[in-house]
Amino acid sequence: MTNPAPAVDTHLLPADSGPPGTEPLLAVDNLHVEFKTRQGLVRAVNGVSYALNAGETLAVLGESGSGKSVTAQAIMGILDMPPARIPKGEIRFRGTDLLKLSESARTQIRGQQIAMVFQDALSALNPVFTVGWQIAEMFRVHRGLRKKAAYAKAIELMDRVRIPAARQRVNDYPHQFSGGMRQRIMIAMSIALDPDVLIADEPTTALDVTVQAQIMELLAELQRESNMAMILITHDLGVVADVADKIAVMYGGRIVENAPVHDVYKNPAHPYTKGLLESIPRVDQKGQELYAIKGLPPNLLDMPSGCAFHPRCPFRQDDCVTDVPPLHAISGTRSSACHYWREVLDGVER
Amino acid sequence: MASNGEPILQVRDLVKHFPLNQGIVVKRQIGAIKAVDGVSFDLHRGETLGIVGESGCGKSTLAKLLMALETPTSGSVRVAGNDLAHAKGAELKRIRRNIQMVMQDPYTSLNPRMTVGDIVGEPFEIHSEVAPKGDRRKKVQDLLEVVGLNPDHINRYPHQFSGGQRQRIGIARGLALQPEIIVCDEPVSALDVSIQAQVINLLERLQNEFDLAYIFIAHDLSVVRHISDRVAVMYLGKIVEIGKDTQIYDRPTHPYTQALLSAVPVPDPEGRENRERIILQGDPPSPANPPSGCRFRTRCWKAQEICAEEEPLLQIRPGADHPSACHFAEVHDVVHAS
Numbered sequence: 001m002t003n004p005a006p007a008v009d010t011h012l013l014p015a016d017s018g019p020p021g022t023e024p025l026l027a028v029d030n031l032h033v034e035f036k037t038r039q040g041l042v043r044a045v046n047g048v049s050y051a052l053n054a055g056e057t058l059a060v061l062g063e064s065g066s067g068k069s070v071t072a073q074a075i076m077g078i079l080d081m082p083p084a085r086i087p088k089g090e091i092r093f094r095g096t097d098l099l100k101l102s103e104s105a106r107t108q109i110r111g112q113q114i115a116m117v118f119q120d121a122l123s124a125l126n127p128v129f130t131v132g133w134q135i136a137e138m139f140r141v142h143r144g145l146r147k148k149a150a151y152a153k154a155i156e157l158m159d160r161v162r163i164p165a166a167r168q169r170v171n172d173y174p175h176q177f178s179g180g181m182r183q184r185i186m187i188a189m190s191i192a193l194d195p196d197v198l199i200a201d202e203p204t205t206a207l208d209v210t211v212q213a214q215i216m217e218l219l220a221e222l223q224r225e226s227n228m229a230m231i232l233i234t235h236d237l238g239v240v241a242d243v244a245d246k247i248a249v250m251y252g253g254r255i256v257e258n259a260p261v262h263d264v265y266k267n268p269a270h271p272y273t274k275g276l277l278e279s280i281p282r283v284d285q286k287g288q289e290l291y292a293i294k295g296l297p298p299n300l301l302d303m304p305s306g307c308a309f310h311p312r313c314p315f316r317q318d319d320c321v322t323d324v325p326p327l328h329a330i331s332g333t334r335s336s337a338c339h340y341w342r343e344v345l346d347g348v349e350r
Numbered sequence: 351m352a353s354n355g356e357p358i359l360q361v362r363d364l365v366k367h368f369p370l371n372q373g374i375v376v377k378r379q380i381g382a383i384k385a386v387d388g389v390s391f392d393l394h395r396g397e398t399l400g401i402v403g404e405s406g407c408g409k410s411t412l413a414k415l416l417m418a419l420e421t422p423t424s425g426s427v428r429v430a431g432n433d434l435a436h437a438k439g440a441e442l443k444r445i446r447r448n449i450q451m452v453m454q455d456p457y458t459s460l461n462p463r464m465t466v467g468d469i470v471g472e473p474f475e476i477h478s479e480v481a482p483k484g485d486r487r488k489k490v491q492d493l494l495e496v497v498g499l500n501p502d503h504i505n506r507y508p509h510q511f512s513g514g515q516r517q518r519i520g521i522a523r524g525l526a527l528q529p530e531i532i533v534c535d536e537p538v539s540a541l542d543v544s545i546q547a548q549v550i551n552l553l554e555r556l557q558n559e560f561d562l563a564y565i566f567i568a569h570d571l572s573v574v575r576h577i578s579d580r581v582a583v584m585y586l587g588k589i590v591e592i593g594k595d596t597q598i599y600d601r602p603t604h605p606y607t608q609a610l611l612s613a614v615p616v617p618d619p620e621g622r623e624n625r626e627r628i629i630l631q632g633d634p635p636s637p638a639n640p641p642s643g644c645r646f647r648t649r650c651w652k653a654q655e656i657c658a659e660e661e662p663l664l665q666i667r668p669g670a671d672h673p674s675a676c677h678f679a680e681v682h683d684v685v686h687a688s
Contacts, residue, residue, distance in 0.1 A: 063542040063543060063544060064542055164632070178633045179405075180633060181633070208404040208405055208569060209404075209569065209571065209610060209613040209614055210404060210609060210610060210613045210629075210630045211404075211633070212613065212615075213612075213613035213627065213629055213630075214629055214630070216615075217627075217629055235542070235543055236615065237543070237617040238572070238614065238615030238616060238617045239615045240617075241615060241616065241617045241618055241619040241622065242615045242616075242619075242622055244619075261619045262619050262620070265617065265618050265619050265620070266620075275544065276543060276544060277617065279543065279544060279546070279547035280543060280546075280547070280572065280617055281550070281572045281573050281575060281576030281577075282572055282575075282576075282616065282617060283571050283572040283575055283599065283611065283614045283616060283685055284599075284616055284685045284686055286575060286576070286595060286596070286599075289551055289554065290547040290550055290551055290576065291547065292544075292547040292548040292551055293544040293547070293548075294548075296512050296514070296545070297542060297544070297545075
């Protein structure tokens with residue numbers, strides 16, 4: 001094989017384990033997103049595919065700059081275009097390609113069928129409107145409810161996300177709430193219209209562990225009640241292990257490993273995943289010196305040739321520098337974008 | 351690693367109250383934020399004391415008090431026997447040389463207009479006796495090498511470095527005056543997961559090399575366990591439990607420690623359905639108006655009448671081997687329970 005490996009054949013692979021023949025609820029297929037910047041073209045997402053069924057939780061794991069949030073923003077249709085551009089790929093929701101819909105048709109789906117919780121609730125909420133007004137807005141805009149009815153719905157939702165004394169607090173402003181409570185308000189807004197898919201982008205990163213536990217439990221409960229599918233975007237391997245059904249690990253704008261959660265933690269099939277799992281300290285055991293992945297995450301303006309992980313990889317061979325590894329299917333439910341996934345699974349480093 | 355002999359840092363009954371004022375022309379004090387409210391501990395040479403707690407528990411104020419960036423309301427901080435809290439002028443300057451800090455955010459704690467050489471060498475401007483002028487550039491280059499940076503990059507600016515490298519610059523600056531104590535306030539929380547391990551390993555290597563004592567403040571309990579010899583758990587300005595890392599993590603006795611530990615996600619999906627979870631209700635109360643008696647009682651599932659009336663002291667309780675500030679202290683392993 002010689003370089004460059006054109007359009008990696010990730011889309012040929014079964015990205016998902018759903019029952020054969022049925023279309024998953026949401027399927028991202030060979031998605032590419034690029035940004036025009038002054039320094040050059042940034043290819044933030046390079047052929048990402050994943051799929052999600054109702055009631056499932058997919059964790060998208062990756063470091064800053066891996067493209068995990070950009071993929072989510074493309075699904076939501078909230079990327080600023082330009083500078084962003086989607087040169088190819090499909091995002092199918094219930095079989096319809098969202099990228100082919102008109103803006104008004106997407107507005108109908110956004111918020112009603114696919115909703116999003118953002119990381120930083122303080123900057124995502126409008127500081128000059130009361131939280132009640134902001135939650136009620138969902139009902140006024142999408143459901144055409146009158147002011148009073150919408151307010152009643154807002155109080156109901158604040159109760160549902162367990163904000164104490166919702167009736168008294170509905171007229172408070174975002175700054176009057178603690179971080180955890182603000183995140184609950186964000187969640188109330190996102191679940192207001194009973195979406196089928198909830199995208200949670202680092203929903204607990206800014207929060208304390210005890211509050212994180214509260215929020216994650218709330219999300220799990222809401223998910224059970226309504227059989228909602230969830231995409232959880234995070235860099236926290238602990239949170240993923242707690243709630244996810246399956247994992248997509250991203251690195252340098254690509255998915256490097258796609259698998260059910262238990263398989264990844266038991267036996268990772270990509271050197272990056274393996275390195276990450278070995279590099280984190282654990283609360284339940286006192287480790288020796290931590291394994292550290294050497295080097296730095298890639299610069300999106302100047303991506304390494306071949307496999308983006310090759311400069312940091314202990315399994316590297318010559319062809320890793322020249323050929324982009326396709327997403328190899330390991331089993332019906334697992335895949336890894338590593339030429340040497342067999343060696344990684346066996347743990348034989350070079 | 352905990353060595354015997356005289357502790358290098360002794361903190362006794364340290365209190366910091368920030369006054370709450372009302373009025374514009376005539377200011378009246380209407381209360382106080384009790385950020386740190388009676389904290390005592392020792393730190394020995396070459397030892398790491400981890401301090402954990404949620405935001406607002408006073409751990410960063412404690413760090414500032416240890417650095418003499420805030421004046422305590424009462425209590426004492428002794429660095430190698432010298433009282434930092436009441437020292438002034440030349441004496442304060444001399445004591446401060448021995449205790450340095452690594453900040454949380456490597457993006458805002460480095461001056462963007464100064465070169466790395468100036469940043470790391472700035473401590474020598476203040477404490478010129480450590481390195482004579484002609485010698486400084488060489489010293490700075492040595493420091494960069496020690497923290498794993500290229501000494502040839504001495505003339506670069508902070509923006510030319512990644513987050514992990516910037517944190518190394520901050521560590522080099524902390525090492526410049528050859529202190530015996532370094533206060534690390536959330537040193538890895540702003541870094542990517544794959545970079546965190548590099549910085550933690552660096553801190554451990556430096557500790558062995560220079561026999562440093564660390565105060566390691568973090569909210570990530572896994573990181574704290576990894577690096578600490580002893581751990582103190584703070585809640586609303588007080589230490590509620592303190593002990594060796596195995597005592598705190600494997601045999602916690604205070605309900606707050608247990609709740610905190612049980613909330614930490616374990617990076618292993620096996621048996622996640624059976625893991626014990628203590629979900630605390632609500633948020634911590636305001637430090638301006640802490641609850642009477644035990645401060646944790648408003649969120650505690652064990653609270654009885656005595657908890658509201660009598661403040662539990664930090665002392666060794668029956669059935670436990672380390673101090674805990676709970677009337678009903680009881681060993682309960684939440685991390686390994688399945």
